[in-house]
Amino acid sequence: MLHSLIMGEGRPMVILHGFLGMADNWKTLGKQFSENGFNVHILDQRNHGRSPHSDLFDYQEMAQDVKNYCQKHDLSDIILIGHSMGGKIAMIAAQQFPELIEKLIIADIAPKTYPPHHxxxxxxxxxxxxxxxxxxxxxxxxxxxxxxxxxxxxxxxxxxxxxxxxxxxxxxxxxxLGAAQNSVGIHEDFIEPVQIPTLFIRGGKSGYITDSDKLLIDHAFAKAELATITEAGHWLHAEQPEKFYDYVIDFVK
Known part of the structure; x- marks a missing residue:
């Protein structure tokens, strides 16, 4: 079972970090969400942080990890936030387990394949x-x-x-993770568009989500919005936490 940081009471919110990250990267924002009506669960993905190590790096399995965690902790109708690699996992979870998720926030990653760059x-x-x-x-x-x-x-x-x-x-x-670096950026096309209300937030200085990617987003997510934090790069939640927080709160409330 995945290790997590749990804080607060209220609507369930699950946060997924990016490649080579860990739950602690989101601790400050998680605390802020927890103080405003959310039961926050920040997960360490497999092979990251304090979660178990595995020989397998596979987005389908990692999405299943999220579902298993939610079942163990009796979480339903969750708000799911994923950054970068975590966003890839969140997208797969939304496709595979739409009944689990009320709203989806994807931070600075698009539904497309990225070339290896790690x-x-x-x-x-x-x-x-x-x-x-x-x-x-x-x-x-x-x-x-x-x-x-x-x-x-x-x-x-x-x-x-x-x-x-x-x-x-x-x-x-x-x-x-070193052996899997060529797989980190992959994307598998969805059979059907995701119907969950979804907010994509990109960093204006990042380049991970381009203007033309909006077509890909709209094709894969039927109820998608795109917001931009102009002054931020790829780690937008760390560089501009207040603006990231405001976008999420406006979207979920």
């Missing part, structure tokens, strides 16, 4: 020699030659943890 990050993560890591800053220094952006490094370092033997490691299952 190889530099995977190489950076694989370059970290944990025998020489005594503190967080040591791992940061090893990542820096591969990843110039400070924010990206801090995002990845969220998954750094100290094991029982006091050595450091990654919480995510790097061998499996």
């Amino acid at each position: 190889s530099d990050i995977i190489k950076a993560l694989e370059s970290v020699d944990f025998s020489k890591v005594n503190r967080r800053s040591d791992a940061d220094e090893m990542l820096e030659p591969f990843i110039n952006d400070f924010g990206t490094r801090q995002f990845l370092l969220k998954s750094l943890y100290r094991k029982k033997d006091k050595s450091y490691g990654w919480r995510f299952n790097l061998p499996v």
Whole structure:
């Protein structure tokens, strides 16, 4: 069963993080939602965070993970939020289990296939020699030659943890996720359009959802809206949390 952060009472809201992320990435926003009438469940996907590791990376299975979690916690008519990889999983869940979801929010990912683009990050993560890591800053220094952006490094370092033997490691299952990097961007065409009210929110500086992608969105989601946070990139919920929150609240209420 997937690990999760649970907070608040009220309407059920399930949040799915992106590739190489974890539930903690959404903790601040989750708390804000929980203080405004929502029972928030922020999940660690399989092979991420504190959830079990698996040799399988498959969106159908990961969507089933979400359904299984909701059944275990007796959640129905959920508001489902998914960012990037989490958005891919949310889209599959909406197609496979529409009866589970009341409203859907997809953050900065479109219903299309993306070319592989995580190889530099995977190489950076694989370059970290944990025998020489005594503190967080040591791992940061090893990542820096591969990843110039400070924010990206801090995002990845969220998954750094100290094991029982006091050595450091990654919480995510790097061998499996590294091998699956070519599958992260895939999209399978839907047989029927999803009828769930859906809000796509894109970052204006991101490029993950282009203007022409609106046609794809409307084809796959019959009740879709598209909003843009102009000042944000791909991590729009972290870069502009207040605007992201406002868009979600306006849509679900």
